Amino acid sequence: MKEALQDKLKQTAELLHEKMDILLPSINKGRVGESRLSEAMRYSSLSGGKRLRPFLVVASASLFGVSRDSALQAAAAVEFIHAYSLVHDDLPALDNDDMRRGQPSCHVKFDEATAILAGDGLLTLAFEVLAHPSTHYDSNVRADLILALSEAVGAKGMIGGQMMDLISEEKELTIEEVTRLQRMKTSALFAVSCEAGAILGKAARPLRNALRGYAHDIGLAFQITDDLLDAEIGEEHPKKGERKDKSSGKGTYVSVLGVDKAKMQAKILSQQAIAHLEVFGNRADMLKELARFVVGREN
Amino acid sequence: MKEALQDKLKQTAELLHEKMDILLPSINKGRVGESRLSEAMRYSSLSGGKRLRPFLVVASASLFGVSRDSALQAAAAVEFIHAYSLVHDDLPALDNDDMRRGQPSCHVKFDEATAILAGDGLLTLAFEVLAHPSTHYDSNVRADLILALSEAVGAKGMIGGQMMDLISEEKELTIEEVTRLQRMKTSALFAVSCEAGAILGKAARPLRNALRGYAHDIGLAFQITDDLLDAEIGEEHPKKGERKDKSSGKGTYVSVLGVDKAKMQAKILSQQAIAHLEVFGNRADMLKELARFVVGREN
Numbered sequence: 001m002k003e004a005l006q007d008k009l010k011q012t013a014e015l016l017h018e019k020m021d022i023l024l025p026s027i028n029k030g031r032v033g034e035s036r037l038s039e040a041m042r043y044s045s046l047s048g049g050k051r052l053r054p055f056l057v058v059a060s061a062s063l064f065g066v067s068r069d070s071a072l073q074a075a076a077a078v079e080f081i082h083a084y085s086l087v088h089d090d091l092p093a094l095d096n097d098d099m100r101r102g103q104p105s106c107h108v109k110f111d112e113a114t115a116i117l118a119g120d121g122l123l124t125l126a127f128e129v130l131a132h133p134s135t136h137y138d139s140n141v142r143a144d145l146i147l148a149l150s151e152a153v154g155a156k157g158m159i160g161g162q163m164m165d166l167i168s169e170e171k172e173l174t175i176e177e178v179t180r181l182q183r184m185k186t187s188a189l190f191a192v193s194c195e196a197g198a199i200l201g202k203a204a205r206p207l208r209n210a211l212r213g214y215a216h217d218i219g220l221a222f223q224i225t226d227d228l229l230d231a232e233i234g235e236e237h238p239k240k241g242e243r244k245d246k247s248s249g250k251g252t253y254v255s256v257l258g259v260d261k262a263k264m265q266a267k268i269l270s271q272q273a274i275a276h277l278e279v280f281g282n283r284a285d286m287l288k289e290l291a292r293f294v295v296g297r298e299n
Numbered sequence: 300m301k302e303a304l305q306d307k308l309k310q311t312a313e314l315l316h317e318k319m320d321i322l323l324p325s326i327n328k329g330r331v332g333e334s335r336l337s338e339a340m341r342y343s344s345l346s347g348g349k350r351l352r353p354f355l356v357v358a359s360a361s362l363f364g365v366s367r368d369s370a371l372q373a374a375a376a377v378e379f380i381h382a383y384s385l386v387h388d389d390l391p392a393l394d395n396d397d398m399r400r401g402q403p404s405c406h407v408k409f410d411e412a413t414a415i416l417a418g419d420g421l422l423t424l425a426f427e428v429l430a431h432p433s434t435h436y437d438s439n440v441r442a443d444l445i446l447a448l449s450e451a452v453g454a455k456g457m458i459g460g461q462m463m464d465l466i467s468e469e470k471e472l473t474i475e476e477v478t479r480l481q482r483m484k485t486s487a488l489f490a491v492s493c494e495a496g497a498i499l500g501k502a503a504r505p506l507r508n509a510l511r512g513y514a515h516d517i518g519l520a521f522q523i524t525d526d527l528l529d530a531e532i533g534e535e536h537p538k539k540g541e542r543k544d545k546s547s548g549k550g551t552y553v554s555v556l557g558v559d560k561a562k563m564q565a566k567i568l569s570q571q572a573i574a575h576l577e578v579f580g581n582r583a584d585m586l587k588e589l590a591r592f593v594v595g596r597e598n
Contacts, residue, residue, distance in 0.1 A: 025454045033463025033480070037454050088419060093411035112392035116415065117462050120387060120422065121454040127426045128449035131442045139438040143430045146445055150427035155324045155336050155420040163336040163416050180330075 005289045012058050013051040016079060019072040020045060023080075023129055025121075040110045040118035041125070045083035048101040052222070052294070054079045056193040059287050060211050063280060064201020073135040074145060074196045077126040081153055082189060084122035087115050089162065136200060144199050152192035161185025168251030181251045182223050183216065190219030194287075210276050214287065217273035222294040224266040227252040231259055270295045304588045311357050312350040315378065318371040319344060322379075322428055324420075339409045339417035340424070344382035347400040351521070351593070353378045355492040358586050359510050362579060363500020372434040373444060373495045376425040380452055381488065383421035386414050388461065435499060443498050451491035460484025467550030480550045481522050482515065489518030493586075509575050513586065516572035521593040523565040526551040530558055569594045 024045065025038040054075035061071035090097040090105040091112060098108050107115035129135060130145045151157060161184030164173075168181065194215035198208040231254045253262040273291040277284040323344065324337040353374035360370035389396040389404040390411060397407050406414035428434060429444045450456060460483030463472075467480065493514035497507040530553050552561040572590040576583040 031479075033466045034454065034459045036466065037459055037462040041454065084419075088415055091412075091415060093415060113390075113465050114462070116387055116390060116392060117458050119419075120383075121458045123419065123422060124449050124453040124458065127445055128453055131446035131449060133442075139442040142442045143432075143438040143445075146426055146442075147430035150423050150430060154423040154427055155333065155340065159416050159420045159423065160333045160336055163333065163413070164330075166412050167335065 002289065002293070005286060005293055008059075008286060009050065009052075009055055012055050012075075015068070015072055016051055016054045016058075016075055017046060019076045020079065023073075023076055023125065025125075036110070036114060037117055037121055040106055040114045041121050043109060044087045044100075044106045044115075044118055045080055045122060047103060049079075049082075051079060052290075053082055053189060053193040055290070056190065056215055056287075057196045059290070060194045060197025061200050062197070063207075063211075063283055064198065064203050066197065066200040069134075070136050070200050071197065073129060073132075074200060075193075077129045077135075077145075077149070078189070078193045078196065080122045080126040080129070081149065084119040084126070085153070085158060085162070085189075087119040087122065091115060094162070094166065138202075141199060141202065145196055148192050148195055148199060152188040157184050157188035158186075161188070165251050173251045173256065175253075175256050178251050178253060178256050179220075182220055182253070186223040187216045187219030190222070191216040207279065210279050214273045214276035214291070217269045217276065218291050218294050221266045221269035221273065221291070224253045224262050224269070225295050225297065227254040228259065228262060228266070230254075266295045301588065301592070304585060304592060307358075307585060308349065308351075308354055311354050311374075314367070314371055315350055315353045315357075315374055316345060318375045319378065322372075322375055322424065324424075335409070335413060336416055336420055339405055339413045340420050342408060343386045343399075343405045343414075343417055344379055344421060346402060348378075348381075350378060351589075352381055352488060352492040354589070355489065355514055355586075356495045358589070359493045359496025360499050361496070362506075362510075362582055363497065363502050365496065365499040368433075369435050369499050370496065372428055372431075373499055374492075376428040376434075376444075376448070377488070377492045377495065379421045379425040379428070380448065383418040383425070384452070384457060384461070384488075386418040386421065390414060393461070393465065437501075440498060440501065444495055447491050447494055447498060451487040456483050456487035457485075460487070464550050472550045472555065474552075474555050477550050477552060477555050478519075481519055481552070485522040486515045486518030489514040489521070506578065509578055513572045513575035513590070516568045516575065517590050517593050520565045520568035520572065520590070523552045523561050523568070524594050524596065526553040527558065527561055527565070529553075565594045 024042050025034065027035050027038045027042070029035055057075035057078055058071045061074070086100060087106045089095050090100055091107055097105055099105060103109070105115075106118055110118070126149070127146055130149065131142055135145075136142050153159065161181050164177070164181040165185055173181065191212045194211040195208055198211050253265055257265065270291045274288045277288055323341050324333065326334050326337045326341070328334055356374040356377055357370045360373070385399060386405045388394050389399055390406055396404055398404060402408070404414075405417055409417070425448070426445055429448065430441055434444070435441050452458065460480050463476070463480040464484055472480065490511045493510040494507055497510050552564055556564065569590045573587045576587055
């Protein structure tokens with residue numbers, strides 16, 4: 001099962017890459033401004049990453065017999081949003097990360113102005129893709145996808161979480177605030193990714209909610225594991241420089257609960273996530289395996 | 300007629316302000332991150348401006364009997380996009396403007412990180428508003444609005460134009476390149492604002508195109524007039540400090556054609572814009588007056 005998941009992740013990542021390549025603006029060397037912008041958008045979104053969020057879209061959509069092309073198109077939109085959030089997050093005024101996925105981050109490779117605009121371009125492209133009839137023939141589905149995604153990544157979701165994260169560098173957060181921060185910053189996009197599959201498949205509300213609940217929990221588990229990996233750097237991972245230099249905010253479970261309790265919390269969340277999927281029986285085995293994978297990964 | 304237009308502009312601006320106030324996230328002092336983000340989003344979008352783009356939405360929608368609330372909601376989305384573009388444009392890495400509409404710009408009032416996130420939040424909010432059923436009962440209309448707007452302000456539109464503008468600071472542009480830059484940077488959002496009224500009213504394609512053509516031309520005329528006002532600062536406008544410190548790029552009609560030819564070009568565009576509206580007869584008198592207004596204004 002573990003190998004099957006790895007294969008499936010890899011296969012989805014490849015199909016996604018093809019799809020994103022088609023959807024991104026092409027590089028027209030004759031048009032100097034647009035060409036630079038397209039290059040930066042491509043550089044920031046096409047290179048690597050585990051593509052977990054797009055995988056959630058595709059795996060969830062497959063539960064409802066959604067066409068592969070529809071699912072990949074929505075998955076690409078989600079990944080454009082994720083890529084934009086990383087480009088803006090890496091900027092000197094925010095986390096000031098020079099490296100991303102083993103490469104210079106966008107503002108280092110290009111410059112700050114280009115990185116700001118490339119992030120804006122990726123965010124805008126996500127909505128353009130979702131609004132296009134080729135994503136789904138039914139405009140209700142398209143509008144619904146856009147509404148769910150914009151709510152998840154707006155001021156009450158991902159961006160609000162990023163703002164809280166910045167403030168947490170100056171201020172000690174309570175466990176409630178940390179939960180809220182992480183749910184907004186990370187889980188909201190996970191949740192809507194999984195929900196997107198259900199929206200595409202016009203799933204009944206309880207199934208849609210089950211998938212949201214599942215992905216919310218693995219999003220949180222994923223983030224805790226990320227923070228645990230950061231905390232363990234130097235002990236277990238001698239090649240310290242290879243991991244990105246994360247924001248040093250205090251808004252993590254690890255900083256508030258300590259390593260042991262945070263590890264336990266991640267495991268509980270993973271089990272809780274799996275419980276949400278009972279209604280799907282063994283058709284959701286891949287998603288269940290993913291819930292185990294996100295807390296067991298080593299990078 | 301001139302007074303009627305001024306009244307109508309003022310009235311629309313007031314209604315728009317109410318609508319934006321409702322749509323923007325509220326300030327919850329208990330939640331420190333979200334509260335800061337909401338404040339910055341409100342600060343950057345609620346204060347002043349001529350609200351020309353929202354006026355275009357509302358005036359165009361009124362040609363097709365669209366409800367005032369639908370029109371104002373789409374108009375608010377357009378203004379959120381305009382506000383986001385100004386917030387990001389003012390950042391130190393881009394135009395580095397400290398003042399905007401007579402007030403400190405967002406990154407001066409708050410900080411750079413907050414300004415970047417507030418811009419992201421406003422852009423996202425625009426799509427959230429358009430996707431919401433309260434904007435229009437027909438999801439085809441909502442998806443169509445989002446598609447048109449995202450195309451207009453993405454890499455092939457406004458953002459691409461901003462990128463070209465930055466590059467124009469290092470490179471002399473031809474008149475063709477300047478036209479392309481200004482069409483992308485300014486006219487695209489003008490055009491889609493006017494088109495939005497037609498989309499809301501499910502107007503036939505030729506009418507939709509007529510409104511697009513009209514607004515494209517006044518967008519260009521508006522930008523030329525803006526650049527002329529900048530060029531004339533110091534001669535006619537002694538209170539120099541009151542106008543914003545614009546980017547010193549070479550990508551303007553004034554820099555390429557000189558003051559006299561640029562003035563003539565703005566007038567031609569204004570007349571051309573009016574010609575697009577013949578099909579509407581005197582029902583479009585207000586829009587025709589606006590075409591005269593944008594080239595005659597003094598601030």
